[in-house]
Amino acid sequence: MxxxxxxxxxxxxxxxxxxxxxxxxxxxxxxxxxxPWLWVLRIPHVHMLLVGWIVQIACGVAFWILPRxxxxxxxxxxxxxxxxxxxxxxxVALGALHDPLVALAGWGVWAILPPLMGLLYLLAAGLFVTHxxxxxxxxxxxxxxxxEHHL
Amino acid sequence: MYPQARxxxxxxxxxxxxxxxxxxxxxxxxxxxxxxxxGALLPVFYHLLMVGWVTQLICGVALWMFxxxxxxxxxxxxxxGWFCYGTLNxxxxxxxxxxxxxxxxxMPWLGWPLALSALLQVFAIWAFVITxxxxxxxxxxxxxxxxx
Numbered sequence: 001m002x003x004x005x006x007x008x009x010x011x012x013x014x015x016x017x018x019x020x021x022x023x024x025x026x027x028x029x030x031x032x033x034x035x036p037w038l039w040v041l042r043i044p045h046v047h048m049l050l051v052g053w054i055v056q057i058a059c060g061v062a063f064w065i066l067p068r069x070x071x072x073x074x075x076x077x078x079x080x081x082x083x084x085x086x087x088x089x090x091x092v093a094l095g096a097l098h099d100p101l102v103a104l105a106g107w108g109v110w111a112i113l114p115p116l117m118g119l120l121y122l123l124a125a126g127l128f129v130t131h132x133x134x135x136x137x138x139x140x141x142x143x144x145x146x147x148e149h150h151l
Numbered sequence: 152m153y154p155q156a157r158x159x160x161x162x163x164x165x166x167x168x169x170x171x172x173x174x175x176x177x178x179x180x181x182x183x184x185x186x187x188x189x190g191a192l193l194p195v196f197y198h199l200l201m202v203g204w205v206t207q208l209i210c211g212v213a214l215w216m217f218x219x220x221x222x223x224x225x226x227x228x229x230x231x232g233w234f235c236y237g238t239l240n241x242x243x244x245x246x247x248x249x250x251x252x253x254x255x256x257x258m259p260w261l262g263w264p265l266a267l268s269a270l271l272q273v274f275a276i277w278a279f280v281i282t283x284x285x286x287x288x289x290x291x292x293x294x295x296x297x298x299x
Contacts, residue, residue, distance in 0.1 A: 001218060001289055009287045013280045016206075024273035027246070031253065031265025054205060057213075 001064050004081055008060030011089060015052025018096070019045050040103045047095030051121065056088060059128055066135040080131035084124045091120035152215050155232050159211025162240060166203025169247075170196055191254035195247050202272065203243050210235065210279050217286040227282055235278040242271030 001009075022041040029038040059081070069076050094117045102110050152160075174196045180189035214232055219225035226232065245268035253261040 001287065003289075006287050006289070010284070013284060013287070016276055017280050020273050020276035024269040027269035027272075028266045031249075031262035031267075031269065032259075033262075049201065049206075054201075054209070057209060 002075070004078060004085070005060045005064035008056055008063065008081075008085055011085070012053050012056040012060060015048045015056065015092060019048030019053055022048065037103065040099050043099045044096040047092055051088065051095070052092040056092075059084065059088070062132055066132060067137045067139075069135065076131060076134060078131075080127045084127040084131070087120045087127065088124035091117045091124060094120070153226070155226070155229055155236070156211045156215035158236055159207055159214065162236070163204050163207040163211060166199050166207065166243070170199035170204055173199060173247075188251075188255055191251045195250055198243065198246060202239070207239060210239075210283075213283050213286075217283060218288050218290070220286050227285060231278045231282040235275045235282065237275075238271040238278070239275035242268045242275060245271065 022045040025038050026042050026045060029035055063075065063081055068074055094113050098110060098113045098117070101113075173192050176189055177192050177196055179185065214226065220227035245264045249261055249264040249268065253265060
């Protein structure tokens with residue numbers, strides 16, 4: 001498993017643990033209402049699990065397991081996936097923080113976060129698709145790149 | 152595919168069917184206005200689909216195909232995997248049963264199983280994270296296969 005996949009999968013597992021914990025707090029409070037403000041964690045729970053966990057583990061596994069581009073084992077431009085990793089997790093972090101921040105202090109400045117989050121998600125998706133598109137291939141024998149001849 | 156992964160994946164498939172039965176009922180009710188109480192099944196549909204199907208399928212496939220933990224114990228401590236399987240499905244079943252009941256008859260004793268369901272599901276997820284974390288790593292050990 002390449003290092004970038006390990007990083008994406010481990011980060012997805014962290015979001016899974018956080019998202020499940022916030023979801024449990026929301027459900028616990030639904031069954032035994034003790035702290036009404038816990039309801040504010042519902043949307044962060046959705047962002048953490050839907051994007052942080054499910055989308056990110058799918059990307060991490062796809063980067064690891066999809067066909068390589070040549071017999072040397074090249075996966076193509078990895079910087080695109082690094083960009084995806086950063087944008088996606090920044091988006092999830094904003095999604096996780098937005099509602100609690102609004103609940104704590106209803107400043108107008110927080111209104112910038114949802115569109116920013118949307119842009120980060122779009123950027124993450126665009127970078128990942130650009131990287132992975134050429135790796136979705138029919139099965140074929142990979143030709144070993146010719147050795148360079150130095151004159 | 153080894154037995155534990157098969158249990159996860161087959162149970163995920165059952166939840167998929169159950170989710171679409173519930174989802175179909177919710178959609179039918181939206182179109183035909185059969186009974187307003189059916190609307191309370193919407194969160195159950197979401198969780199059957201996302202926890203019972205998607206998350207459980209990912210867990211099953213990860214337990215099956217991620218690099219082995221060690222030569223002696225390729226899956227690590229399988230008891231944690233079984234704990235995750237039991238608590239995840241028990242928690243989800245409790246939720247699917249009591250969330251609509253509590254919405255229809257909001258009596259305190261119907262809320263307690265929901266709280267228990269929350270605890271079971273979060274313990275399941277933590278157990279899965281602990282089980283799979285050491286298996287997120289580089290090259291598998293030579294001589295250990297994924298098929299058992």
